[in-house]
Amino acid sequence: MPRSSLPPPPPPPYLRTWPNRAALLADRYRALEELRRRSLGVHRVLLLWLLAVAAIVGWALLVLPLQQIEQQDPTGIILGPVFAVLGLAALSPSVIAVVLAVRRERDMRGLRDAWLALDRDPPADARLRSPGLSLFWLLSSFAVGAIGVWAALAATAGAEPGRDRYSDVALGLGIGLILWITGLIGVTKAVRHYRWALRALGPVPVPQHR
Template sequence: MPSRALPPPPPPVQLRTWPDRQTLLTDRGMALDELRKRHLGVGRLLLLWLCGAGAVVGWALLSLVIQLFEDEDPLVFVMGPVFAILGLGALVPSVIGVALGIRRDRKIRELTDAWLALDSDPASDARLRSPGVSTVWLLSSVVLCALGLWASLGAAATAEPGRDTYGDVAFGMGAGLFMWLTGLIGIRKALGHYRWAVRRLSPAPARGGAHR
């Protein structure tokens, strides 16, 4: 999931040069707002779906290889390797992209916690809850999970000998599985954000003076 560089962490205590608390809160708010967009923005949701779609396309191409073998098509020795390379070329980067996105989310959470620890600003911190965007993540991911389960289980349950090939079943079950996993990642992220917001953004006494 390519993206720009993340905001830097707050400087160590001995290197902090904010002239007053308001300047600290301004920089803190800007960093937290940028981190919020990088973590839970609609763009991140679309990138997750793009990786999921890439995995489905890659699996579809790999399923074509199975169908060529089943049909005993002589083109299997020519087109089989081509479809296999194209399939892996779509599937592997998609899986890597999701893994990198999960790793990046952990880094974003660490940076967010570090900036939060500097001080307290209820007006700025309230925006981090992002209830609307997190709800979009949750509901859309639930729908994607349901569609994935329907596709995967339906492909296995409705398959009939002589009508559906192993390639057809493999494609349906695999595509549904990737859809389900993509939705599951989105659900986990939305619920994780909710738990984090309850734990970290609950009303607490102001932590004034942290900028000294």
């Protein structure tokens, strides 16, 4: 997504015109909450999975010409290049979108740190921890990555020369690798958010019982 869609950074000290601290904290929380939503929102993990599905479709189309060659299908001469182009058309945008998302995540981390540095607001900052969302990212991404590892191992470990086609092995290995990378991205995001919350917001306060 374009860089302009993100909240702007806080103004430099000589341009700050907040009438009081309450107004500053209100703008600070709105910016941080928007950054949290754009980074950890459920729609982000669904978009990541959608990109993975598009990449899997693209890889399957790229493997089709190899399957046609192994099956000695004469239509592969005509349809093979078509499937290859369609596969690249489905796979390339997914890869580009993931690269742009990683860069965008880096920009959001910088914006979060800049807004946090303005002041401290423990009650509002506690809501930015989002333990439920980060746990959802962690567990769901771990499951996707585990399925990817299983698919890759199943495709390679059980293959026997002369009985299994190379195209089938390549298909299973590619799908497994795509799912593993998708899971790794999600797990990394969850761990980074947890580490950021501990570093920037401090440990979770323990309620004092009287």
